[in-house]
Amino acid sequence: MASPKPEPGDAIAELVESLLAELGEDPSRQGLKATPGRVSRAMRELTDGYGVKPEDIVADAVFDQDYDEMVVVKDIPFYSLCEHHMLPFFGQVHVGYLPKGKVVGLSKIPRLVEVFSHRLQIQEQMTRQIAEALNSTLAPRGVGVVVEARHLCMEMRGVETPGGRMITSCMLGTFRRDPRTRAEFLDLVRRSA
Numbered sequence: 681m682a683s684p685k686p687e688p689g690d691a692i693a694e695l696v697e698s699l700l701a702e703l704g705e706d707p708s709r710q711g712l713k714a715t716p717g718r719v720s721r722a723m724r725e726l727t728d729g730y731g732v733k734p735e736d737i738v739a740d741a742v743f744d745q746d747y748d749e750m751v752v753v754k755d756i757p758f759y760s761l762c763e764h765h766m767l768p769f770f771g772q773v774h775v776g777y778l779p780k781g782k783v784v785g786l787s788k789i790p791r792l793v794e795v796f797s798h799r800l801q802i803q804e805q806m807t808r809q810i811a812e813a814l815n816s817t818l819a820p821r822g823v824g825v826v827v828e829a830r831h832l833c834m835e836m837r838g839v840e841t842p843g844g845r846m847i848t849s850c851m852l853g854t855f856r857r858d859p860r861t862r863a864e865f866l867d868l869v870r871r872s873a
């Protein structure tokens with residue numbers, strides 16, 4: 681029989697074992713034996729965005745280009761954990777920017793979203809961090825980020841109706857200053873495929 685104890689030295693697994701006992705569970709019962717180790721691995725994976733620098737992600741994928749029309753990547757799925765309850769919030773991120781001589785490889789934008797969502801977060805902060813990361817790495821004319829998400833800490837505890845979404849946005853540069861640019865972006869985001 682495998683030991684019901686977590687691997688020695690895995691502090692998260694040991695904490696989860698204590699948590700299970702505190703909740704009134706028997707951490708040594710069959711179904712829970714491997715749970716502390718699993719939770720530890722899951723938590724480490726879901727928070728692996730700490731310490732990753734946005735500039736390192738986009739470093740090899742920023743290209744000089746004269747293109748000066750709006751670039752929009754929409755419906756980027758994300759899964760994060762709220763920093764108040766460590767419960768999931770998840771949904772879609774829509775990103776737009778107006779290049780000023782530099783564009784970024786499109787696959788890097790979802791990767792940026794992943795880095796900021798794989799931390800304990802609040803939605804407003806994550807929205808701003810994604811916008812500021814693009815702003816600092818590309819120095820574009822402007823950036824817009826819209827995040828739509830469901831928060832399980834509110835839905836599961838009955839604070840909010842299940843399925844309700846919270847929408848946040850961050851507009852920088854021309855997206856903030858120019859109502860037409862902002863409207864063009866929001867129109868592209870709202871338009872279904």
Ligand SMILES: [Zn+2]
Binds near residue numbers: 764765766767831833
């Ligand atoms: Zn919460």
